[in-house]
Amino acid sequence: MEYTIGEVSKKLDMSTYTLRFYEKEGLLPSIKRNQQGIRKFNEDNLYWIDMVRCFRDTGMSLQDVKHIVDLTNEGHDTLEERKHILQEHKAKVQQQMDNLQQHLHKIDKKIQWYEGDTTACEIQSRV
Template sequence: MAYTIGKVAERVGLSTYTLRYYEKEGLLPGIQKNGQGIRIYQEDDIFWIELIKCLKETGMSIADIHYIVELSMEGEHTIPQRKQILNAHKRQLQEQMEIIQRSVHKIDKKIEWYDGKTKECE
């Protein structure tokens, strides 16, 4: 199935400008164009866009995402390197989640203290 940039933007929740930017930055190197120069996206392209969106939303830089794309284009022999990058990013996210969970707990305790539900504010 083929999609236009507008349909893809709507489906993944990004603007057409962002999709063009990702393509310009080399994050979407395989986007095909029809005879009129209109971008035609395939399901595989949408998978990559969703992965890029996920990585961006979780703080990965465009440069690091670009490196993953480059490695992907080199072939399957780069899978260990790509996994290493993703595992490192995942560890960072897990550390951030632990910090956020501790912070939420501290804030909850302060709210309980304000509400008079506890005499101590941890």
């Protein structure tokens, strides 16, 4: 099945501007065009767009995303390098999640304090 950029925009809830930008930056390999120059997206393209969005939403730089795309285009011999990049990114995301969880706990304690639990905001050691 093929999709136009407008259909992809609606299907993935992304702006056409973002899709064009990602293509221009080389983050979306192998977008085909018809004889009129209209982009035609297939299921593989949708998968890549979803992965790029995942990487970007989790804080990966455009440069790192581009590097993964370039390595992917080089073929099977780059699997280990791609895996290493993703393992490092995963560790960063996990650290961010741990930090957010700690902050969420503090926010919960503050809410408890506002609800009348005056012991909720006592300073606790970080052991």
